[in-house]
Every structure is written in C-alpha cells, then in structure tokens.
Amino acid sequence: MPEITLTDVSLKEYGLTPRVSALRDVYFRVMPEICVERPRLVTSFSVDNNFFDKERISILDKARLYRYVLETRDPIVHHSRGYEKGMKPFEFKDASLFAGSTTSKFKGVIMYPEFLALTLWPELWTISRRASNPFHITDKEVDELNFKIFPHWMEHNITELARKRCYEENLKKCGIEKHCPEMKLLERLVFFLASKPNCISHTIPDFSRAISHGLRAVINEANDKRGQTTDQSAKEFYAAICEVLQGIITYSKNLATKAQEMADSEADPAVKNELLDIAAINRKVPELPAETFREGLTTIWICWTAIHLENPNVGLSLGRLDQVLYELYRRDIDAGNIELQDAIELLCCLWLKIGDHVPSIPDTGEQLFGGTGSNQAITIGGVDKNGNDAVNDLTYCMLKATELMKLRDPNPNARYHPGVNSPDYLRRLCAVNIDTGAIPAIHNDRAVIKALTSKGETVEQARDYGVIGCVEPGSNGRFYGHSAAILLNLTSVLELTLYNGRHRHTGKDVLISKETGDPTTFNSFDDFKRALEEQLHWLVDQSTILNNMLGRVHQDFYPTPILSAFFEGPMDKGKDLIQGGAIINSSGATVIGLADVADSLSAIQRVVFEENAVSFAELLDALDKNFEGHEILQQRLMNPEKTPKYGNEDPVADANVAWIIEAVDKAFAEKENYRGGRYRVGYWTMTNHAGFGRLMEALPNGRKAHENFTSGITPVSGVTPYLSQALNSVAKQPAECLSSGVALNLKYIPEQGASMLQNFVASVEGYFDDAGGERDGGMEIQFNITTHDTLVEAVTDPEKHRELLVRVSGYTAYFKDLNPQMQKEIIDRTEYLLSTGKMVHYDPFPLPERKS
Amino acid sequence: MASRLKRTVLGFIAALLSDRVGLFLAKIRSKRLRDELSDQVTDKFLELLLSGMDLAFCLSKGYRKNIRNFEGRYLFRTADDRIVAAATFKGGDMKVHGGTIDEWDARVTFKDGAALRAFIFSRDHDILNSILANDVEIDGNFNYIYKFGFMARDLARRLGVA
Numbered sequence A: 001m002p003e004i005t006l007t008d009v010s011l012k013e014y015g016l017t018p019r020v021s022a023l024r025d026v027y028f029r030v031m032p033e034i035c036v037e038r039p040r041l042v043t044s045f046s047v048d049n050n051f052f053d054k055e056r057i058s059i060l061d062k063a064r065l066y067r068y069v070l071e072t073r074d075p076i077v078h079h080s081r082g083y084e085k086g087m088k089p090f091e092f093k094d095a096s097l098f099a100g101s102t103t104s105k106f107k108g109v110i111m112y113p114e115f116l117a118l119t120l121w122p123e124l125w126t127i128s129r130r131a132s133n134p135f136h137i138t139d140k141e142v143d144e145l146n147f148k149i150f151p152h153w154m155e156h157n158i159t160e161l162a163r164k165r166c167y168e169e170n171l172k173k174c175g176i177e178k179h180c181p182e183m184k185l186l187e188r189l190v191f192f193l194a195s196k197p198n199c200i201s202h203t204i205p206d207f208s209r210a211i212s213h214g215l216r217a218v219i220n221e222a223n224d225k226r227g228q229t230t231d232q233s234a235k236e237f238y239a240a241i242c243e244v245l246q247g248i249i250t251y252s253k254n255l256a257t258k259a260q261e262m263a264d265s266e267a268d269p270a271v272k273n274e275l276l277d278i279a280a281i282n283r284k285v286p287e288l289p290a291e292t293f294r295e296g297l298t299t300i301w302i303c304w305t306a307i308h309l310e311n312p313n314v315g316l317s318l319g320r321l322d323q324v325l326y327e328l329y330r331r332d333i334d335a336g337n338i339e340l341q342d343a344i345e346l347l348c349c350l351w352l353k354i355g356d357h358v359p360s361i362p363d364t365g366e367q368l369f370g371g372t373g374s375n376q377a378i379t380i381g382g383v384d385k386n387g388n389d390a391v392n393d394l395t396y397c398m399l400k401a402t403e404l405m406k407l408r409d410p411n412p413n414a415r416y417h418p419g420v421n422s423p424d425y426l427r428r429l430c431a432v433n434i435d436t437g438a439i440p441a442i443h444n445d446r447a448v449i450k451a452l453t454s455k456g457e458t459v460e461q462a463r464d465y466g467v468i469g470c471v472e473p474g475s476n477g478r479f480y481g482h483s484a485a486i487l488l489n490l491t492s493v494l495e496l497t498l499y500n501g502r503h504r505h506t507g508k509d510v511l512i513s514k515e516t517g518d519p520t521t522f523n524s525f526d527d528f529k530r531a532l533e534e535q536l537h538w539l540v541d542q543s544t545i546l547n548n549m550l551g552r553v554h555q556d557f558y559p560t561p562i563l564s565a566f567f568e569g570p571m572d573k574g575k576d577l578i579q580g581g582a583i584i585n586s587s588g589a590t591v592i593g594l595a596d597v598a599d600s601l602s603a604i605q606r607v608v609f610e611e612n613a614v615s616f617a618e619l620l621d622a623l624d625k626n627f628e629g630h631e632i633l634q635q636r637l638m639n640p641e642k643t644p645k646y647g648n649e650d651p652v653a654d655a656n657v658a659w660i661i662e663a664v665d666k667a668f669a670e671k672e673n674y675r676g677g678r679y680r681v682g683y684w685t686m687t688n689h690a691g692f693g694r695l696m697e698a699l700p701n702g703r704k705a706h707e708n709f710t711s712g713i714t715p716v717s718g719v720t721p722y723l724s725q726a727l728n729s730v731a732k733q734p735a736e737c738l739s740s741g742v743a744l745n746l747k748y749i750p751e752q753g754a755s756m757l758q759n760f761v762a763s764v765e766g767y768f769d770d771a772g773g774e775r776d777g778g779m780e781i782q783f784n785i786t787t788h789d790t791l792v793e794a795v796t797d798p799e800k801h802r803e804l805l806v807r808v809s810g811y812t813a814y815f816k817d818l819n820p821q822m823q824k825e826i827i828d829r830t831e832y833l834l835s836t837g838k839m840v841h842y843d844p845f846p847l848p849e850r851k852s
Numbered sequence B: 001m002a003s004r005l006k007r008t009v010l011g012f013i014a015a016l017l018s019d020r021v022g023l024f025l026a027k028i029r030s031k032r033l034r035d036e037l038s039d040q041v042t043d044k045f046l047e048l049l050l051s052g053m054d055l056a057f058c059l060s061k062g063y064r065k066n067i068r069n070f071e072g073r074y075l076f077r078t079a080d081d082r083i084v085a086a087a088t089f090k091g092g093d094m095k096v097h098g099g100t101i102d103e104w105d106a107r108v109t110f111k112d113g114a115a116l117r118a119f120i121f122s123r124d125h126d127i128l129n130s131i132l133a134n135d136v137e138i139d140g141n142f143n144y145i146y147k148f149g150f151m152a153r154d155l156a157r158r159l160g161v162a
Helices: A018-029 A037-048 A059-072 A117-123 A139-153 A158-174 A181-188 A208-212 A215-228 A232-264 A269-284 A293-310 A326-334 A340-354 A363-369 A393-405 A423-436 A445-453 A459-463 A490-498 A525-557 A561-565 A594-610 A616-624 A631-638 A651-669 A688-695 A723-731 A754-768 A788-796 A820-828 B004-016 B019-029 B031-038 B045-059 B061-067 B113-121 B127-132 B142-158
Strands: A081-084 A088-091 A192-194 A377-381 A411-416 A441-444 A465-468 A472-475 A486-489 A584-592 A678-682 A745-748 A780-784 A805-807 A812-814 A831-833 B072-078 B084-090 B093-097 B106-110 B136-140
Touching: A018 A081, A018 A340, A018 A393, A037 A059, A037 A139, A059 A232, A059 A293, A059 A561, A117 A139, A117 B142, A139 B061, A139 B142, A158 A181, A158 A525, A158 B142, A181 A192, A181 A525, A192 A525, A208 A215, A208 A293, A215 A232, A232 A269, A232 A293, A232 A561, A269 A293, A293 A326, A293 A340, A293 A561, A326 A340, A326 A393, A340 A393, A377 A393, A393 A411, A393 A423, A411 A423, A411 A445, A411 A465, A423 A441, A423 A754, A441 A445, A441 A754, A445 A459, A445 A465, A445 A472, A459 A465, A472 A584, A486 A490, A486 A525, A486 A688, A490 A525, A490 A584, A490 A594, A525 A584, A525 A594, A525 A651, A584 A688, A594 A616, A594 A631, A594 A651, A616 A631, A651 A678, A651 A723, A688 A820, A723 A754, A745 A754, A780 A805, A788 A820, B004 B045, B019 B031, B019 B045, B019 B061, B031 B045, B031 B113, B045 B061, B045 B084, B045 B093, B045 B113, B045 B142, B061 B142, B072 B142, B106 B113, B106 B142, B113 B136, B113 B142, B136 B142
Parallel strands: A377 A411, A411 A441, A486 A584, A584 A678, A745 A780, A745 A831, B072 B106
Antiparallel strands: A081 A088, A192 A486, A377 A465, A441 A780, A465 A472, A805 A812, B072 B084, B084 B093, B106 B136
16 A cells, blocks of 8 residues: 655645646647548558458558558657647647657547548538637648548448448348448437447556566567467467557657757757657657656557557546556655656646547537547546555646646546545545536445446456546456447437337337337336336347447457557457457447436326326327427426426435336346447436437426436436435445446535535535445546536637536536537536535526537 | 530530639539529529539539549439439549439438538538438438538539538
8 A cells, every 4th residue: 555655635836837838828729630640641551452452451451550650650759830719820839748649730630531530521621610629621631631531431431341241231131222220220310329430449458568568578478479379360469469569669769769850950958958858768668668757658658649540539548547657656756866846747748648639520520419528538546456545646646737737638537435545535636626627537436346346347357447438437458348339318218118119300100119009008107117128128239239240340340459459368368359358348338318217207107107197198299399388297397396306315216217227237238249248338428418418309307309418327407406315316326237337417616615625525425425335325426616607608708718627427528619508508507505505596598509 | 414515525625724714614604503502592402513513523623533533323312202313423424313323322312402402511510410400311321422522512612602
C-alpha cells in the first residue's frame, strides 16, 4: 500500500506553468482540421498490395500496412500553425514536452475510410462552414479525398462488406435479393445503433510491459514464440506483432531524428536543450524500458498514437495510469530528478496530447449525437489486486492536472472504495468536481467489483478494473468487451409493445417485429409485461445478430495487431484480440430510455390496470394525439403524487425499474458473441437519449413527442423532489445486472461556504452505502455543478463560455459543442440544492434554435 | 437530357473551351435547375438535377473528373412510382434513364421533389437527416449515395448556388 507523502493533497500551491498555459490557450483557440495523412497512406498501401481484391485481409497484411504508415508518416515534433474561428490561419509556438501527434495537425480530425469516413463525402465542400463543430479542410484535401481516397473504399468499408455478406447469406437462405433485415433496422435509427461499422474500440490496452520491458523485448518474445509454434495462424500472428512494434519503434526514432535536426539548427540554448531531451528520450523509448517518469509517459504517448492509427478514437481508454506509472514517478521524486511541479507539468502536456484529435462526425450525427470527444477515459484510485488502498501521490498529481486543465479529453474517472480509500481522497474528488464543474466521475469499487465478479471475472481481475470510454468497467488490459457495441433504444421496445409490433416512426401499418397482442385486449398488467418481454427479446435478437455479423466481418477484414500487442492474452494464445485472444471476452450493450420506460410501465400499471382511470384505448389515443385534448391525463401521468415515479423510493416504480434491468440483462446474457463471450449491459447514454428522444412520439409516462429521454440510469427530470430518495432508488438496483456500467447524472447548484463540500461528500457516501449488505449501493455518479443562468447564457453566448465543461451521460463535453436538444437536456436536468437536499423549481427550458 | 449526338457535339465544344467557359455555358443552360435549387421546388426537380449533371459533365472538364473511372447505377423513385428516373455512370459518361432499371447499386425512394432536394442539398444537413424524417429511404450501398451527394453539391457549387 503506497504511503501518501504529500502534505497537501490538493496541491494548491501548484498552478499552470507558462508552457502549459500557452499550449492550453492554443488548444482552445484552434479549430479542428481534417487530416488526410492516414487515409492517404492506408489507401495507397492497400491499392499497391491488392488489398481490395482479397477475400480476406490477414493480420500480417494489416501489420505490414500499419508498419508502413508508422514509418512513412511525417514525424512532427512541434506544430506551428492552426486555424481559429472564422478559419483564419495563425502561427503559434508549440513547446510540448512530448513529440508526435495523432494526426498531422495540432488538433486533427482523424479519418478511417475503412469505417465511416465516407459519410463525410457529401459535405466536404461545406464542412468548414457547418453550424455544429466545423472542421477546417483545404480545397486540395477535398480533391484528394474525393478523387484519390474515397472511391477505393466504396465497396470495401466495413458496413458495405457486411451488407454484401448479409445479402449473399440471405439470398442462399431465403432466395430474396438484397435482403438484410437487421441492417435495415439499424438504418431506421430508432431501434438500435451499432458501433462496429465505426470502430473496433471501447477497451483498455495494457502499457505495463511496454514501460517495464520495452517493445524490443516484446518483439524478441514474439520471435521466440513464432519459432516454437507449429500453428500457422499463430506464426502469422507473432510475425504481425513484430511488424507493428518495429513500426512504432521507427516512428519514435524518426521523431528523435527530427528533434535532433531541429536542435542542431536552434539558436536558443533553452529550446535547443529541450529538443535534445526529446531526441534522447524518443531514441530510447518505447524500444527500451522506461527508466524515468517522463520516459514512461512518452512510451504511453507514442504507443497511444499508434493504437489510434489502427483503431478509431471511440472510447479507447488509457486505464489506471496512476498505477502503471507510479513506480517511475516515485523513483524520480525520491531521487530528486523531478519536482512535483515537473510531474504536474508533464501530466498537463500529456493531457493536451491525448486530446489532440477529434472524431469525424457527419452533420446529422452532430445534430443527433454531437459534441462528443473521443472519450478516452483514464482511471485513478480505488484498490489494488489484493484489495488494498491503491491511491498514491501520483493519483493526486493527476487530479491536480485534471483540475488545472479542465479538458474534455482525457475523461477522468476516479474509483473510490468505501471503507478502504480514505475520506480525504473522497473529499478531494468532490472538491475537484466543484472546481471543474464536471469532473471526475466517481465509481463505487464495492458495487463495480461485485458486478464484474458476477459475470465470471476473478476477484483480482475485477479489482484491477479501469474505466472504458464513458463509464464502463473492464479489467485493465485483459478485457475486450467492446462496451458500446450496441446502443439499444428501450423506448422502441415499449413502442412495439404498445402498437402490437408496429412503430409510429416507421408507420403504424408496417409490422416491424412480431405481434404480441393488442394491448387494449390485455386483462392485466402482467399481460403487458409479458408482451414487452417478448418484444425485448426480439430486439435483442436483431441487434446481437447484426453485431455478431459485423464482428465476423472485422475478423476477416480488420485484424488488430497493434491493439493485440498491448493486451494480456493474445501473446499467450497466439491469437488476435478480435479472434478471442483477450483473457476476458464479451460484448456490451448500453440501454437508452430506462427511466422513461419504467415510469411508463408504472403509469400503465397504476392508471390503466389498478385504478381503471383510463382505458388502454384512451391512453393510446392520448399518445397518438401527443396529449392534445388530454392535458388533464398528461398532468396526472407527470405527477409523482398520483403516478409512481422512479427516484422517489416508491416501491411500485422502483420495482418496475428492477424488473426491466433484470429482464434486459437476462435477454442479453443469453446471447453469445462472435468471440465466444457473452453480452453485458450498461445504462449510460452519451447523447443518445436526446437523439432518440427527438425521433420518438409521446409515451405513457406523460413525456410528449420528440422530447428528450432521460440520461443513463438517472430518474426523469422534474419528478424527484428529494435528493436522498433519488439516490436511494438508484442505489438499490442490482449491480450484477449493470456490469457494463451506469451513469447517474446529478446537477448540484453551486453554493458558498465549506458546507457545500461536506454535503457533497455526504451525498456520495450515502449513495455508495450498501446499507449493511441490504443493497449493492450506487455504482457510479457524475455531476454538473454549474448554475442554471450560466448554462442559459452559454446557449446565447457560446464564445464567452467556450471552456464550459459539462457531463453529458458518461463522457464530458464542452457545452458550446452540444446540439440544441442536448443543451436543453442538460439545462432541464433536476437541480438540487445540497443545503436543503431538495429540488429547486423545475421549469423546462425552450429548445434553443439551431445556429445557421 | 442530352441525346447522343448532342452530347458528342457538346463534348467536342467543351474540349475546345476552358473549364470556366464550359461552366458558364452549363450555368446558362441550367437556369431552371438553379431556380429549383434556390427557390420553389417542384416534382421536376429530379429530372432537372439529372439533366443538369449530365450537361455539366459534358461541358466541364473539372466536373467530369468526378466520373472518370466511376461505375454506378442509381434508381430514384417515389413510393407510388409517380416519379421514376435512373442514372448510370460508366466509362466517364453519364446516362439518364426516364424509367426504371433492373440492377442498381443504390435505390432512393423519396416522398416528393422537396424531400429529395432536402435530402441532397439542404444546408447543414446531410443524407441521414432525411432518412430520420422518413422522407427518403435508401436501399443498397450507401457509399454510392454519399458520392452522388458530393457530385450534386459540387455541381451546385460550380453553378454558384451552393
């Protein structure tokens, strides 16, 4: 157990250094620029090596491709030019302590034509002028993408390869041409989303071997294993590992050479020395073991850029950095090689590097689900594999860097184990939340470890969990769970039940799923629940069939040698991660609309079946009319005193939530994925609760058409007047059914004085409390601590609040980047005053106009 | 829609002209399309768009680069088959069909001319947006639609109505 040697864990005497301050200013000033380097290199190599004619791309093919990209890409030590608002160019000085970048730009949009880059094709000429999150692109780059890159991928990106395969299989099976019903459901957008067309991602690599042994040692080991095995596919796998690791080493050495050249021509001795330091470090790592804290950070950074060259930046996460790097940190501090300020400065520089790229999202994606970063989570604190307190001095340094930088990426997540981690630590986590307004999210180790062990992980594996993407727990570096593989719209399950297999969005005359009975003929609430469970199983079937099919396409066309090289399992099994090489394999589904569906069930139970206040036919009529002419019914449905609402410790409402959670977990857990693992379920919605909400009609809980759904596992806004009751309702939900993580979003009003921090800490302790074993306690909690007025002002004056950080539902975003629907959702969240423990007056905010 | 003879003549003229002059001619010849793009849209929109593209491919070398080495078959129709048209691309040439075609890479079923225009041209919207509104349904390979979307917007840009 590490000793805390800091006299002040808040490190309040430390601030931003001039270097970091200048870099941070540039970071917020610069607009993202589309980078064509990766697609250019990937495409030219694929053409030259006839990849587009192959029926299958081997892992060695891919490894040679990535080695080529790594060795050929421009080694940029420091950037010097960017574009600001209005796309005006400006010069700046980049004095980062780390060389290299994910793209060729200071803040780049990385493109993967193998996945969804072609969705940007129609808007290439307008993307720099679009309302939401514009990207700079030059005419030359438009031409290159349009003429030289995109045409090659028209038949060969993952979606179209999957569609082709599905067409072929269905033609053989049922003789229908161009038939792929699961894909069609995905394209309808209201049933579920699948992330495999977009990525192999949402996992945590293992950096510990790269740091402690260096990549050369891993290459040697792979070569040895290659010589020992007789299995041809394993031989190919080990050869692939050698290829990509050599590519990473060369990239770092190329950076070293470039830094040396820059140093040679540099007149300023201070700058010259800094460049020489970079050259020396990058010449050594990641090839050889890191021996200093900075070398350890450089190893992670260089490997991280390589991982992103292979895999889209969607929730790839860095894991428990305070554990992985602690030994190097401790050694340097104890030897007097670095001071605390140096360590914090290095972390700040790394944080900025991690956020040096943004995802490429088409305009409608921005409208529906926009504002996201790349959700690169880092995890701090918690317990070690033996269950001991793992919080160390570096944990506090990382918290300090987080507090100083207030960045969207990386997405900081703190683990807290009640009874093991210190109260001072929890107090510090809450203080940083108050200071930053939104970070870090706090996870309850006790409940999370229980959830993971219930799915078969050993206690040691579960204790070593890191947070993936938004909030998903996964054993660090050994768990490939693709936790966002499926995003299931639970309200569509309700819709299919209400309309006997039909959906108002696709037309009430079209049978989408199967007929489970006309609800107006149901005699009891149990009849309705039975029908809903059937519809749930149907939708789970469709989404998992598609996910597995897409996974098999990945296996044939998108092997992942780089990610496999940084994982526990593949090296021992001689098998790629996506072939099941990881120690723990699963797939993840996250569910959107829990509270709205649960409250709808409670409404049907109470109002239709128990009190017979309206018939089912009258309820459906009210829904079809969006409650017009049925205002009294809607008011009743919205009133927690008349209709049970989740979040008030109402036994009916909370039982309906638990019933859904258990039913969803059971439906998914029955399914096997394409790697032989099982599906896990979580309740974190990113911005999908706003996106799906926009598409859906009125619901029985009184929600009107096209309004936002509620985020994550959070109760519906405006119907939970007491904070403690809201927390208790969530905390009693069964952790073993929530193994892919939850996001409970709370909004606290900033208050003056020390009592706010005390009350804040008490609210977290109360939520995590397991009531002597009677419940699991809440798994995760995240906050927005910003006044209503500030958020409203940020809608009308986004530039004044360009750094305003908010928690969406899982990840963190800059409020100005969110689409209007999502901005409204954040503003409309229930606001609690901690000093009273009560909700303040709830008054929904009008939907902001979309900028033109 | 340009006849074969007309296309040959136009192609010959275009070869003698600069791209700028070619575009100028295309601009003059496609006034109705420009009106439909910037003003009231009618059910003639699809026909005008396809013939506008066809003409621009004939007259503008720069625009024609879009279909060099490109093969693709598109079917456009309303659900009730009130409007049906197809466009095929092969050998650097575009062919517009007044009716249906059997084989297609992408099929676009749209509600009306306005829905189709919104689908392809609406500012600050992309192709998915119309699908969300259920105004347009796509079958087949979406990448062909993305390419068509680019070409259509590129045409509008060159005609000065983007």
